[in-house]
Structures are given as structure tokens and as C-alpha cells.
Amino acid sequence: MDTWVWIVIVAVAAIVVLGVIWGAMRAKRSRALQGTFGREYDRTVENAGDRRAAERELRERQKQHDELDIRPLTPESRDRYVRRWQSTQTRFVDDPKGAVAEADTLVQEVMQERGYPTKDFERRVADISVEHPDLVEKYRTAHGIAQASERGDASTEDLRQSVRHYRALFSQLLETDENGVENVVDVSSREEADVDARNVERLR
DSSP states (O other): OOHHHHHHHHHHHHHHHHHHHHHHHHHHHHHHHHHHHTHHHHHHHHHHSSHHHHHHHHHHHHHHHHTSOOOOOOHHHHHHHHHHHHHHHHHHHHOHHHHHHHHHHHHHHHHHHHTOOOSOHHHHHHHHHHHOTTTHHHHHHHHHHHHHHHTTOOOHHHHHHHHHHHHHHHHHHTTSOGGGSOOSTTOOOSOOOOOOHHHHHHHO
8 A cells, every 4th residue: 555545544543533532622621611500501502502602602701700809708798798688678578679779789789899890780690600600590580670670560579589589699699508698588578479480581
């Protein structure tokens, strides 16, 4: 067999091997992103319409997050925020709309004090998705209901759900369990309507 034929065979074999290695590395990176972002991975792929584009976006989120100087709250700050949350909790009974607005503000203030950029909602969502991927969709829903509330399009039950979602993220940002932040489950409601997934999606 001619030498040039062997050269072609070796070159083709090398390309195949490199392709297999590249494919394995890409699959490994995909699995790592799926493990980090959970459902947010699937959501990003669906929105992007392309897995590669979605994974580039998620890697960019990780890069931006890694560049942040995230710091813990002092015990004094944590206690102050818990007291403010309890005040917001109490306000819900008489002013659900105001309580939701306060909850949104509290989340942003905690994020800012800990070192997160807070001016842009999408950036807040991106940063939260890296560290708290299980809560990012709740944050989106809470924010959507808060916006609907400003338009007068949210019921008391919608607002209750919004505060619950803010509370879950707020507890994580304070680095305390949810028992450290008063629950909203038993807050009295003036409406009995249930909020289903379709209604929440409508409000977002």
C-alpha cells in the first residue's frame, strides 16, 4: 500500500478520535451545566431555541457571577432584615399590595448589601440562577405578580403567592433557614380564589 494512503488513513483516524474526544468533553460540560442549573438549564435551552446558544449564555452567567465579590451579612444586618420582614409580614393582612412591594425591595436591598448588582432585573435573575437555581423561577413569578399588582391585575391570593416566593429567596440570601423568617401561609385572605399555574403565567 502506498505511503500516501497510510497517511490519509492515519489522518482520518486522528480526526475521528479527536471528534470523539471533543464530543465527550462537550457532553461532560453539558452535564455539568445541567447539574448546576437544573430546570433553569431546560428553560434557557427552550428560550434560546438552540442548546449551544443556551449553554454559552449559562457559562456567561457563571463567569459574571464568579467575578462578583459576594460577602455574608453581619449578624446585626441579618437580624435587622428579619425584623423588617416580620413587619412586612404583618402589613400583608391590611395591605397585601404594599407588602409585596416591600418584599421585592427587601430582596433587592439584601442582594445589594451582599455585593450583587441590583439595577437590572434580568441581571439579578442571572446571578440568582447560578447560586440558587431552584429559586430563580419563583423569583420571576414573584416579580411578575408584583408588576401585575402595580397594574391592579393581581388578586390577594396572587399576592400571597408572591410573598411566599420572595420569602423563600429572602431566606436563602440571609443564609438562614426559612424558620428564621416568618411564614405567610396562615395570613388571612379576603379572597378564596385559588391561583393555578396558568394564572401565574398570565400575570408574569
